[in-house]
Amino acid sequence: MSFSQAAAMGTVYQTAHFALIERAQYAPGETVLVTGASGGVGLAAVQLAKALGATVLAGVSSPEKAEVARAGGADHIIDLAAVDLKESVRAQVREATDGRGADVVLDPVGGEVFEASLRALAWQGRIVVIGFTAGNIPAVKTNYLLVKNISVTGLHLNTYFAREPARVQRIQEELFDLFLEGKIEPRVMKAFPMERFAEALKTIQERRVWGKIVLTTGRDTK
Numbered sequence: 001m002s003f004s005q006a007a008a009m010g011t012v013y014q015t016a017h018f019a020l021i022e023r024a025q026y027a028p029g030e031t032v033l034v035t036g037a038s039g040g041v042g043l044a045a046v047q048l049a050k051a052l053g054a055t056v057l058a059g060v061s062s063p064e065k066a067e068v069a070r071a072g073g074a075d076h077i078i079d080l081a082a083v084d085l086k087e088s089v090r091a092q093v094r095e096a097t098d099g100r101g102a103d104v105v106l107d108p109v110g111g112e113v114f115e116a117s118l119r120a121l122a123w124q125g126r127i128v129v130i131g132f133t134a135g136n137i138p139a140v141k142t143n144y145l146l147v148k149n150i151s152v153t154g155l156h157l158n159t160y161f162a163r164e165p166a167r168v169q170r171i172q173e174e175l176f177d178l179f180l181e182g183k184i185e186p187r188v189m190k191a192f193p194m195e196r197f198a199e200a201l202k203t204i205q206e207r208r209v210w211g212k213i214v215l216t217t218g219r220d221t222k
Contacts, residue, residue: 001179001186008040008186008212011157013175014168016045019106019128019155020052028053030103033093035117036133037074038065038210041108043187046072051183054104057096059089059113068210072187080113089116101125111136121150129154187211193218 001009020026032049036042037058049056050073058074060066061081069077076096082088093102101122107114111134118127118140129152140152160168178184189211192200200213 004188004191004214005186007214008188012040012044015041015157016048017171018157019130020049023128023153023155024104024126026104031055031097032104033057033102035059035107035113036109038068040212043072043211045106046074047184051178085112085116086119090120093120108133110134110138114138124149126151189213191216
């Protein structure tokens with residue numbers, strides 16, 4: 001593994017693993033919808049879910065991001081730029097799942113995407129709140145949870161480092177094994193020299209990043 005790949009692996013694969021296995025209680029063969037599927041956590045989640053036997057639906061907002069998600073192993077693309085998001089996401093997910101809906105949603109986006117994804121869940125589905133890259137924190141109508149027997153849960157990875165470091169280490173070892181087996185691969189969009197950090201941050205601010213960007217020190221050996 002190159003230093004750049006190692007930097008790109010970082011916490012994003014740990015986040016994806018804890019979200020999918022620990023919080024969503026994923027079972028092999030289930031259907032998993034990942035929103036923001038071309039981003040760091042999103043693309044890691046697509047790869048991991050596929051590696052663990054899921055049918056993966058990738059929620060993205062452009063054709064370019066769709067290509068990144070497909071390369072990561074996505075089985076179906078869900079257009080998050082469509083008109084009337086609440087209805088369109090549910091319709092797209094139902095079409096991809098023969099009308100059943102998604103068993104699991106991993107959502108690092110929030111806002112309207114969360115609300116639309118909630119409606120796309122199957123009976124007894126689970127959605128994991130990972131972040132709010134859309135900038136808006138959504139509210140949940142609990143009657144909807146009751147009617148469909150669905151669950152909403154959250155993940156804040158940093159608390160695991162403090163409370164259960166041995167589990168974090170074990171999961172990281174599992175992720176390394178998946179890497180060695182060729183089932184996951186950290187995707188580096190671009191490596192910037194450290195002195196160009198402002199340019200790297202601007203790329204993130206302008207939402208032009210897929211996968212990860214990294215800063216290099218000039219001392220990388222491979």
